[in-house]
Amino acid sequence: MSKKINLTLKVWRQKNCKSPGAFEVYEAKGIDTDMSFLEMLDVVNERLTKENIDPISFDHDCREGICGTCGSVVNGQAHGPVKGTTLCQLHMRNFTDGQLIVIEPFRAKAFPVINDLAVDRSSFDRIIQSGGFISIKTGQAPDAHSLPVLKGRSDSAMDAAQCIGCGACVAACPNAAAMLFVSAKVYHLNILPQGEPELKTRTINMVKQMDKEGFGNCSNEYECEAACPKEISVSHIARLNQQHRKSNFT
Amino acid sequence: MSFQIFDLSRSITKKQTVAITGLMLISFVLVHLAGNLFIFDGPKPFNEYAEHLERFGIFKKIAEWALFLVFLIHIERVTSLVVQNIRAAGGLKRYAVDNSRGPRSLATRLMPFTGTFLFLYLICHLYDFAWANDQGIRSMINGKSLGLYGLVVNSFKNPIHCWLYVVAMYCLCLHLTHGVESFFQTFGIQDSRFTLLVRKLSRVFALMIMIAYSSIPLYVLYILKI
Ligand code: HEM
Numbered sequence: 001m002s003k004k005i006n007l008t009l010k011v012w013r014q015k016n017c018k019s020p021g022a023f024e025v026y027e028a029k030g031i032d033t034d035m036s037f038l039e040m041l042d043v044v045n046e047r048l049t050k051e052n053i054d055p056i057s058f059d060h061d062c063r064e065g066i067c068g069t070c071g072s073v074v075n076g077q078a079h080g081p082v083k084g085t086t087l088c089q090l091h092m093r094n095f096t097d098g099q100l101i102v103i104e105p106f107r108a109k110a111f112p113v114i115n116d117l118a119v120d121r122s123s124f125d126r127i128i129q130s131g132g133f134i135s136i137k138t139g140q141a142p143d144a145h146s147l148p149v150l151k152g153r154s155d156s157a158m159d160a161a162q163c164i165g166c167g168a169c170v171a172a173c174p175n176a177a178a179m180l181f182v183s184a185k186v187y188h189l190n191i192l193p194q195g196e197p198e199l200k201t202r203t204i205n206m207v208k209q210m211d212k213e214g215f216g217n218c219s220n221e222y223e224c225e226a227a228c229p230k231e232i233s234v235s236h237i238a239r240l241n242q243q244h245r246k247s248n249f250t
Numbered sequence: 251m252s253f254q255i256f257d258l259s260r261s262i263t264k265k266q267t268v269a270i271t272g273l274m275l276i277s278f279v280l281v282h283l284a285g286n287l288f289i290f291d292g293p294k295p296f297n298e299y300a301e302h303l304e305r306f307g308i309f310k311k312i313a314e315w316a317l318f319l320v321f322l323i324h325i326e327r328v329t330s331l332v333v334q335n336i337r338a339a340g341g342l343k344r345y346a347v348d349n350s351r352g353p354r355s356l357a358t359r360l361m362p363f364t365g366t367f368l369f370l371y372l373i374c375h376l377y378d379f380a381w382a383n384d385q386g387i388r389s390m391i392n393g394k395s396l397g398l399y400g401l402v403v404n405s406f407k408n409p410i411h412c413w414l415y416v417v418a419m420y421c422l423c424l425h426l427t428h429g430v431e432s433f434f435q436t437f438g439i440q441d442s443r444f445t446l447l448v449r450k451l452s453r454v455f456a457l458m459i460m461i462a463y464s465s466i467p468l469y470v471l472y473i474l475k476i
Pocket residue numbers: 217218219220265268269270271272273275276279324325328331332361362364365366368369425428429430432433434436437
């Protein structure tokens with residue numbers, strides 16, 4: 001059964017990456033518990049617009065947990081308190097009437113704030129670009145089974161490919177490291193025959209770009225795995241560590 | 251395909267340098283422990299063991315300097331990692347609400363602090379026993395010098411001295427609790443099936459190191475009669 005709750009929001013407001021930014025407090029009254037977190041923000045924004053206050057900026061696109069565009073830190077947790085959920089799939093029934101909700105952007109040097117809760121995650125795009133191409137035959141669709149892939153390998157690749165690149169791992173990591181993201185992106189190609197020929201260059205170049213973007217270093221605290229909406233395992237990081245070690249000797 | 255040059259400054263390589271030097275320090279910790287346990291056999295075996303080490307002469311010196319170098323590399327690389335991490339996170343004060351969901355433990359959070367404490371402890375420890383005169387006044391028991399054995403026993407008969415060592419060993423335990431587990435992950439000799447097992451084993455290992463080392467000062471203070 002849906003019901004209505006009243007909430008107090010403490011929201012980070014910041015004009016751009018150059019200005020300092022500060023918290024503002026807003027009331028969110030009569031929020032339907034069946035709403036998603038983003039719908040709740042929509043309701044607040046409609047009121048703010050009417051009152052001639054700048055609406056709160058936040059990123060979103062699919063609103064069904066598959067695109068990786070949304071994401072903020074809610075009460076100290078990336079994507080909020082529910083495990084394995086993006087912010088757009090977080091529902092207001094997970095909050096109680098009268099609760100104070102603190103909403104902050106994903107904070108990292110490599111994710112400069114664009115406006116309020118929206119951050120620039122193009123550093124992730126540049127890491128992906130640095131990975132380069134994979135070797136496949138273009139032209140006609142290949143025959144089925146022309147390139148056999150072991151079941152275990154295809155499963156592992158699919159697990160890694162679940163990553164939607166939202167950046168929650170960076171936001172949750174005490175060092176703002178991007179190792180979970182990079183390891184997933186490296187691994188889902190490295191383990192397949194299509195991606196194997198470029199394994200070494202891909203591994204080295206993506207790690208190099210990750211360092212260049214100013215992400216931190218993993219200290220094996222595993223906060224990333226706990227925050228990941230797709231629950232990507234930190235064993236990918238171990239595999240990246242291993243493949244990077246081997247790729248050093250070429 | 252381009253040729254890759256071994257780059258020591260890359261984040262993962264840096265972490266693996268910390269891990270390798272950490273492993274070397276652990277091996278030292280184990281060897282050192284084996285020697286120290288001779289104290290339970292009394293003054294003669296203990297002092298003989300120490301003299302035996304001295305007989306290695308130049309090789310002992312080389313081993314000591316190598317260990318010192320390993321220590322320096324560990325500290326230098328770790329400092330560089332920690333500084334980068336703080337910068338990457340945008341300073342020490344990050345989120346208004348500190349509410350981590352993951353398995354981040356006290357041992358994990360305290361790594362740089364337990365490490366620094368161990369470093370300070372090490373200097374005191376060397377000053378205590380390695381650089382001290384083992385025939386001097388501090389080595390006298392009942393009017394007779396008992397060499398290094400006397401030095402150690404006299405030191406630990408002081409409760410403050412004894413308990414400072416136990417606290418230092420607790421720090422070592424915390425450092426190794428995360429350190430040993432971390433080593434496997436950082437080196438990529440890890441598999442999700444073994445994560446929990448590795449975590450448990452590294453806790454047990456760290457605890458055993460602490461108990462074994464602490465047994466020496468506690469034995470001297472509370473059990474040994476002179
Ligand atoms: C003397 C000062 C020391 C300092 C300042 C220090 C500091 C640190 C720090 C901050 C880390 C975490 C690095 C990271 O995960 O990013 C670390 C890791 C480690 N330390 Fe130390 N440490 C010291 C001494 C020692 C000693 C005496 C030992 C062994 C007996 C040791 C063994 C290790 C191990 C095994 C790791 C794990 C490496 C990894 O992350 O894979 N350290 N140290």
